[in-house]
Amino acid sequence: MSTPMDPSIDILISEVGPRDGLQNTKKIMSTDYKKRWIDAAVEAGLREIEVCSFVPPQLIAQMADASEVVAHALTLPGLNVAALAPNFKGAQRAMQAGVHKLTLTISVSTQHSLANVKMTPDEAILSAKKICAFRDSLPAGQRPIIESGLSTVFGCTLEGVVDEDAVVRMAVASVEAGCDEVGLADTTGYANPEQVRRVFRKVRQAIGDKLSGAHFHNTRGLGLANVVAALEVGVTTFDSSLGGLGGCPFAPGATGNIVTEDLVFMLESMGLKTGINMDKLLAIRELVAAGIPDEPLYGYVPLAGLTKGFVAASSRP
Amino acid sequence: MSTPMDPSIDILISEVGPRDGLQNTKKIMSTDYKKRWIDAAVEAGLREIEVCSFVPPQLIAQMADASEVVAHALTLPGLNVAALAPNFKGAQRAMQAGVHKLTLTISVSTQHSLANVKMTPDEAILSAKKICAFRDSLPAGQRPIIESGLSTVFGCTLEGVVDEDAVVRMAVASVEAGCDEVGLADTTGYANPEQVRRVFRKVRQAIGDKLSGAHFHNTRGLGLANVVAALEVGVTTFDSSLGGLGGCPFAPGATGNIVTEDLVFMLESMGLKTGINMDKLLAIRELVAAGIPDEPLYGYVPLAGLTKGFVAASSRP
Numbered sequence: 001m002s003t004p005m006d007p008s009i010d011i012l013i014s015e016v017g018p019r020d021g022l023q024n025t026k027k028i029m030s031t032d033y034k035k036r037w038i039d040a041a042v043e044a045g046l047r048e049i050e051v052c053s054f055v056p057p058q059l060i061a062q063m064a065d066a067s068e069v070v071a072h073a074l075t076l077p078g079l080n081v082a083a084l085a086p087n088f089k090g091a092q093r094a095m096q097a098g099v100h101k102l103t104l105t106i107s108v109s110t111q112h113s114l115a116n117v118k119m120t121p122d123e124a125i126l127s128a129k130k131i132c133a134f135r136d137s138l139p140a141g142q143r144p145i146i147e148s149g150l151s152t153v154f155g156c157t158l159e160g161v162v163d164e165d166a167v168v169r170m171a172v173a174s175v176e177a178g179c180d181e182v183g184l185a186d187t188t189g190y191a192n193p194e195q196v197r198r199v200f201r202k203v204r205q206a207i208g209d210k211l212s213g214a215h216f217h218n219t220r221g222l223g224l225a226n227v228v229a230a231l232e233v234g235v236t237t238f239d240s241s242l243g244g245l246g247g248c249p250f251a252p253g254a255t256g257n258i259v260t261e262d263l264v265f266m267l268e269s270m271g272l273k274t275g276i277n278m279d280k281l282l283a284i285r286e287l288v289a290a291g292i293p294d295e296p297l298y299g300y301v302p303l304a305g306l307t308k309g310f311v312a313a314s315s316r317p
Numbered sequence: 318m319s320t321p322m323d324p325s326i327d328i329l330i331s332e333v334g335p336r337d338g339l340q341n342t343k344k345i346m347s348t349d350y351k352k353r354w355i356d357a358a359v360e361a362g363l364r365e366i367e368v369c370s371f372v373p374p375q376l377i378a379q380m381a382d383a384s385e386v387v388a389h390a391l392t393l394p395g396l397n398v399a400a401l402a403p404n405f406k407g408a409q410r411a412m413q414a415g416v417h418k419l420t421l422t423i424s425v426s427t428q429h430s431l432a433n434v435k436m437t438p439d440e441a442i443l444s445a446k447k448i449c450a451f452r453d454s455l456p457a458g459q460r461p462i463i464e465s466g467l468s469t470v471f472g473c474t475l476e477g478v479v480d481e482d483a484v485v486r487m488a489v490a491s492v493e494a495g496c497d498e499v500g501l502a503d504t505t506g507y508a509n510p511e512q513v514r515r516v517f518r519k520v521r522q523a524i525g526d527k528l529s530g531a532h533f534h535n536t537r538g539l540g541l542a543n544v545v546a547a548l549e550v551g552v553t554t555f556d557s558s559l560g561g562l563g564g565c566p567f568a569p570g571a572t573g574n575i576v577t578e579d580l581v582f583m584l585e586s587m588g589l590k591t592g593i594n595m596d597k598l599l600a601i602r603e604l605v606a607a608g609i610p611d612e613p614l615y616g617y618v619p620l621a622g623l624t625k626g627f628v629a630a631s632s633r634p
Binding site for chain 1: 472474475477509537545546549576583617
């Protein structure tokens with residue numbers, strides 16, 4: 001991993017709820033609620049939050065306050081402030097706002113890439129190269145870590161099966177374009193644990209420790225199963241979303257992102273330190289629910305409660 | 318495994334819906350619906366079904382037709398007809414009905430054992446010994462395989478943490494009592510993948526291939542993650558329930574058993590043959606929903622659909 005990991009934790013949870021979780025909501029969460037959510041997440045122990053995406057406000061009104069949200073997040077000590085950008089213009093705005101980490105969405109499948117960012121995968125790599133060059137032109141201290149967030153890595157709703165060699169090629173091309181890290185995203189909820197092990201191994205063989213984290217969706221209920229597989233092949237950074245907000249739900253009840261609460265419970269139960277306090281994490285749901293009252297929140301641990309006698313790994317010396 | 322595995326499959330799914338899934342329903346599923354469900358499950362490729370439990374009808378009216386359901390299931394060629402019994406009397410009735418496999422519920426935690434079967438764990442072992450002796454007294458061809466279904470193996474809602482050495486002791490005691498197999502059940506949804514790997518390894522070290530399958534609940538969303546962990550340590554038999562029916566839900570939305578549809582999808586996607594046809598399996602939900610219209614059905618794949626380009630391992634030569 002290129003992002004330095006806090007030595008007191010085993011696994012870095014990157015909370016993507018304020019970005020991935022809010023961009024498709026029916027009601028727009030107010031800037032004030034976003035700030036309170038981010039404050040509460042940091043208070044619960046989260047070290048990295050993807051706080052927004054820099055997309056045209058006329059396309060996604062939910063992200064119109066991106067710069068203000070970043071400015072607030074930057075006041076919180078110890079927080080790695082991440083944001084997403086689909087193109088050069090968005091990346092410029094993100095860097096002007098002062099994000100620590102910038103994730104570029106680069107689809108492996110051509111159809112998804114065209115639909116999502118109006119570029120072919122090769123054009124998206126050229127755009128990444130331009131963005132990295134712009135970043136390198138900034139004064140030291142203003143240069144964010146740039147992550148290539150490879151999308152549709154495990155399958156595409158438009159194209160179906162995605163060629164694993166193409167994934168490796170795009171990972172290598174991302175690094176050659178100047179990206180510091182490459183994350184692998186199961187944008188569509190297609191991944192299975194066997195494939196996760198295989199693809200992460202292949203990409204690591206090609207780009208070594210430039211391979212960063214995993215972004216899994218729970219569309220077919222395999223999200224945490226895929227985390228277990230990724231842990232086995234050495235992945236230590238996972239994206240997740242409070243209440244499973246966001247993602248690409250195909251049908252009512254089919255959730256998007258993996259649920260931060262369930263993920264942290266699983267890891268802490270397994271003896272892996274996330275640095276996150278479960279009780280404080282669970283309490284954030286109420287705040288988020290109040291901020292977007294019409295949105296369903298997912299997750300099992302919030303309903304079932306912690307197990308009797310639960311001791312979080314992070315609470316052990 | 319003591320139960321001979323069909324050589325054409327990699328993983329045996331033991332459908333427990335007609336037993337575990339129906340014993341707590343608000344409306345009682347009619348015998349006719351139960352028979353149609355079992356027929357449809359066999360038609361979809363399921364090789365083993367726990368069709369009922371032999372409990373006192375005055376306690377669980379849902380199982381009053383146990384013998385009739387077994388009689389019907391026994392007419393289906395190739396089906397391993399399993400049933401559950403909590404005590405000697407129930408076990409006798411199950412054997413009289415002619416089941417192929419009889420699972421005894423034996424709790425590792427004392428409090429759960431007393432609450433569930435009014436015996437201490439040691440008394441339950443003595444009961445198992447008596448049941449196995451009775452079985453051995455039957456004419457050849459009428460002796461079912463007897464499985465010790467160890468409950469609360471991964472934690473107990475009453476006692477909290479369950480001692481892993483106690484699990485091993487109860488597994489050994491079950492074998493010494495005459496049980497052919499020992500299955501490990503996460504009755505309460507407490508298990509995590511690390512614990513699953515560790516406990517299955519310990520029990521296998523103690524009783525070798527008498528260790529049979531895993532029975533996981535999805536109460537905290539970790540059901541399929543625990544399956545992945547169990548696969549790693551060589552488990553090849555999994556209980557699951559169509560629509561996730563049954564189990565011990567603690568709260569609305571917290572499901573019980575792992576969902577057969579999602580489990581089969583995951584395994585087949587991973588390249589593991591279950592012998593089950595996904596489309597036929599998914600079609601059973603409608604029948605079950607009609608038989609118990611007020612009961613919520615769980616599962617992600619039924620909502621999201623199969624992935625584009627999905628090819629089941631079982632459909633490959």
